[in-house]
Amino acid sequence: MTTLPAPIAVGVTTPATALVPIPHRKLIRSWLADISERSTPYALALVLFDIALFAVALAATIVIDSAPLQLLMGAVTGFIIGRLFILGHDACHQSLTRHRSLNRWVGRIVFLPSLTPYSLWEVGHNVVHHGYTNLKGVDFVWEPRSLEEFQALSGWRQLRERIYRSGWAPWLYYMVEIWWARMMFPNKRHMPTRRAVFLWDCLLVSSVAAVWIGGLVVAARATGQSPWWLVSVGFVLPFVFWNGMIGFVVYVHHTHLGVAWYEHKASWAAAAPFVSTTVHLTFRSAMGGVLHHIMEHTAHHVDMSVPLYRLKQAQKRLEAKLPGRIVVQPFSWRWYADTARRCKLYDFKARCWTDFAGRPTSVPVPA
Numbered sequence: 165m166t167t168l169p170a171p172i173a174v175g176v177t178t179p180a181t182a183l184v185p186i187p188h189r190k191l192i193r194s195w196l197a198d199i200s201e202r203s204t205p206y207a208l209a210l211v212l213f214d215i216a217l218f219a220v221a222l223a224a225t226i227v228i229d230s231a232p233l234q235l236l237m238g239a240v241t242g243f244i245i246g247r248l249f250i251l252g253h254d255a256c257h258q259s260l261t262r263h264r265s266l267n268r269w270v271g272r273i274v275f276l277p278s279l280t281p282y283s284l285w286e287v288g289h290n291v292v293h294h295g296y297t298n299l300k301g302v303d304f305v306w307e308p309r310s311l312e313e314f315q316a317l318s319g320w321r322q323l324r325e326r327i328y329r330s331g332w333a334p335w336l337y338y339m340v341e342i343w344w345a346r347m348m349f350p351n352k353r354h355m356p357t358r359r360a361v362f363l364w365d366c367l368l369v370s371s372v373a374a375v376w377i378g379g380l381v382v383a384a385r386a387t388g389q390s391p392w393w394l395v396s397v398g399f400v401l402p403f404v405f406w407n408g409m410i411g412f413v414v415y416v417h418h419t420h421l422g423v424a425w426y427e428h429k430a431s432w433a434a435a436a437p438f439v440s441t442t443v444h445l446t447f448r449s450a451m452g453g454v455l456h457h458i459m460e461h462t463a464h465h466v467d468m469s470v471p472l473y474r475l476k477q478a479q480k481r482l483e484a485k486l487p488g489r490i491v492v493q494p495f496s497w498r499w500y501a502d503t504a505r506r507c508k509l510y511d512f513k514a515r516c517w518t519d520f521a522g523r524p525t526s527v528p529v530p531a
Contacts, residue, residue: 186436186489193467195485199478202471204261210456210473211251211260211270218244218277225398226383238397242405248274249410250456250472256286257468272365276372278406281365284347284355294468298418298441300427300512305342305414308425308510311522326520331504334411335404343407373399416500417442417461419507422491424529427512438465443491444479451495452476462490 186192221244225237254260255271272282288304296302309317314325328337346354349366377399384394420443426432435441445459446452452459456472460479463470470478483490493499506525507517517526 186439186486189436189438189466192439192482192485195481196463196467196470196478199474199481200259200467200470201474202259202262203473204263204266206473207251207254207261207471208270211248211274214244214247214251214274218248222398222402225402226380226387226394231393234397235401238401239405241398242402243409245277245402245406246409246413247454247456249278249280249406250458252278252280252282253285253289253458254456254472256282257290259469259471272368276369277402278410279343279348279369279373279403281347281362281369283359283361283365284350287355287357288342288346290468294465296432297437297465298423298425299429299432299437300425304346306337306419308419308507308517310512311509311518314509314520326508329504329508331501334415335408336411338411338414339404339407342411413455413458416445416493416495416503417459419503420491420493421503421506421517421526422529424515425510425512439486439489440491441465443493444483445493445495447495 221237221241225234225241228234228237251260252271252274255267258264258267260267260270275282293303293305300307314322327333377395380394380398381391384391418441423441423443439462442461442465444462457475460475463475463478463482466482508520509518511518514528516524516528518524
């Protein structure tokens with residue numbers, strides 16, 4: 165029998181609270197009704213501030229006469245792209261401002277630096293991910309494979325799965341499996357529905373990428389720099405950094421020793437997935453606020469209409485109302501490394517994580 169090493173930290177449901185059913189989602193959402201009010205002026209101020217940050221960071225990357233500082237500013241630019249994306253994520257949920265049409269336009273604009281087609285993200289995230297969080301065969305974001313599925317893969321695809329789950333490659337996973345496969349002109353296998361708006365949004369972000377790269381080439385010639393270098397630090401580095409950022413965020417939101425995945429819709433629906441399938445990641449620093457409170461993720465899944473600037477308050481109320489039922493995980497790199505080491509494959513019958521040999525690496529999540 166395999167002996168499991170002690171986990172770093174696991175926010176699992178305690179036996180006492182496991183005996184108490186989680187209230188209906190409508191009741192839980194009613195607890196947050198007074199927190200869901202949106203402020204259009206405040207939301208637009210956040211958007212304008214982050215757009216200004218992006219412009220300054222990108223300009224600094226171009227004009228600074230120091231390669232190490234250019235690399236640093238390229239990474240900062242990528243981080244600000246992530247902040248803009250989080251604002252667009254809220255706009256796509258219609259929770260950023262009070263106006264639907266304004267949300268759609270703002271969402272498209274702030275999605276542009278991340279080269280994210282608004283309409284395709286709306287379907288993949290709002291409909292699929294939020295509608296069926298952690299339901300195998302439907303929710304495709306960091307969906308774990310079973311041992312049988314892994315063994316049926318070719319050698320190359322097994323290697324790719326090992327790289328994705330290594331803890332070092334969330335950037336590669338998101339760039340290949342989400343952005344390239346499902347966001348940029350996706351084929352019918354990844355997006356069976358064909359809509360004209362999907363094509364137009366893909367053409368829009370492709371045009372932005374072309375203008376961005378072209379502008380950097382012109383700037384390189386004007387400042388006497390290598391075009392290859394400036395495109396690398398002003399476009400490639402920010403884009404790769406952003407992919408790593410979003411890949412990491414969605415990984416830690418739904419990959420945890422205390423979070424289950426489901427292969428049958430009935431058992432998934434019975435598990436109150438809007439509460440039990442996501443993680444509230446906490447920080448000792450101000451990182452949660454810097455990330456626009458996207459890590460208060462349980463509140464977001466319970467009620468997508470709560471704006472990001474009220475998620476901290478909503479999360480606090482949920483944890484007070486549902487003690488022991490929400491996975492709360494203090495962040496540390498040690499915890500992240502331990503999670504990546506343990507969470508390779510998933511045993512859907514035993515409801516536990518395993519390594520690539522199928523050996524259990526976590527205790528079963530209670531039904």
